[in-house]
Amino acid sequence: GAGVSQSPSNKVTEKGKDVELRCDPISGHTALYWYRQRLGQGLEFLIYFQGNSAPDKSGLPSDRFSAERTGESVSTLTIQRTQQEDSAVYLCASSPLAEQYFGPGTRLTVT
Amino acid sequence: AQSVTQLGSHVSVSEGALVLLRCNYSSSVPPYLFWYVQYPNQGLQLLLKYTSAATLVKGINGFEAEFKKSETSFHLTKPSAHMSDAAEYFCAVTPSGYSTLTFGKGTMLLVSP
Numbered sequence: 001g002a003g004v005s006q007s008p009s010n011k012v013t014e015k016g017k018d019v020e021l022r023c024d025p026i027s028g029h030t031a032l033y034w035y036r037q038r039l040g041q042g043l044e045f046l047i048y049f050q051g052n053s054a055p056d057k058s059g060l061p062s063d064r065f066s067a068e069r070t071g072e073s074v075s076t077l078t079i080q081r082t083q084q085e086d087s088a089v090y091l092c093a094s095s096p097l098a099e100q101y102f103g104p105g106t107r108l109t110v111t
Numbered sequence: 112a113q114s115v116t117q118l119g120s121h122v123s124v125s126e127g128a129l130v131l132l133r134c135n136y137s138s139s140v141p142p143y144l145f146w147y148v149q150y151p152n153q154g155l156q157l158l159l160k161y162t163s164a165a166t167l168v169k170g171i172n173g174f175e176a177e178f179k180k181s182e183t184s185f186h187l188t189k190p191s192a193h194m195s196d197a198a199e200y201f202c203a204v205t206p207s208g209y210s211t212l213t214f215g216k217g218t219m220l221l222v223s224p
Contacts, residue, residue: 004154033211042201042216043155056211091154098143098162098205100212102154 002026004103006092012109013082021077021106025094032069033093033100034077036061043091049075082110113138113204117215125223130174130189132218134202137183144185145203145212146176155201161185172196197222 005024013019025032034046045059049069060066064082069075079086087110093100118133136142143162147155159170166178176187185202199219203212 043212043214045211045213048211059211093155098207099145099157099160101157102147104154 004092004094004101006090006103006106008106009104010107010109012111015084015110016081018078018080019082019108021079021090021092021108023075023077023092023094023103025073025075025092026096026101028072029094029096029101030072031095031100032072032075033095034067034075035091035093037089037091037105039088046077046090079108082108084110086110113142113206113213115202115204115213115215117200117202117218119218120216121219121221123221123223124192126194127191130187130192130196130220132187132200132202132220134176134185134187134215135183136185136202136204138204138206140206142204142206144176144178145205146170146174146185146187147201147203147214148172149199149201149217151198158187158200192220192222194222194224196220 007022030051032049035043047067048056064080067077089105089107091105093102114137116135145160146158149155159168161178169175174189199217201217202215205212
């Protein structure tokens with residue numbers, strides 16, 4: 001079956017511009033997560049959606065970062081006024097219970 | 112709170128040799144533990160998981176891991192390395208089914224002919 005998909009796969013943007021990253025989870029997965037992976041580093045949790053509950057935003061690094069999810073479907077991660085330190089791979093994962101299934105990621109480069 | 116420590120940012124083995132990637136965790140409650148593999152320019156793929164059933168867990172591609180509560184460890188092993196095993200491996204812990212994963216910093220496995 002279809003896995004988690006993310007778009008775009010690559011995004012190059014100028015410093016100060018806003019970007020929007022999209023995640024399509026596996027159908028039926030109630031939980032959805034966003035992570036950031038900087039070059040050569042591990043995964044940094046950003047935000048977690050579970051069903052209709054209020055999202056866990058505890059990992060968002062600043063108020064320039066926000067995310068939305070429509071029901072149990074698509075999620076978008078928005079970064080406003082991008083900075084060079086935002087350059088990273090942004091990974092989305094969805095989960096039916098404990099294990100998480102990851103998308104291929106969006107590589108964001110801020111110039 | 113949970114944490115994961117992966118000893119060794121890089122591990123080098125020869126093809127055919129034993130692979131051992133170390134993971135130690137801390138958790139205030141019985142944990143769920145996972146190993147993920149990440150090939151270059153790809154997302155993470157689940158290798159195996161421990162969710163309080165059998166302590167020896169078998170995963171894909173010939174990998175297995177053993178949960179040792181007394182040592183708070185969940186080391187990943189494979190009897191014989193293949194060139195195709197070269198990738199980055201992440202250990203992760205969560206306290207329950209509905210919770211975020213805490214990842215280790217990853218171990219890059221290098222396999223030489």
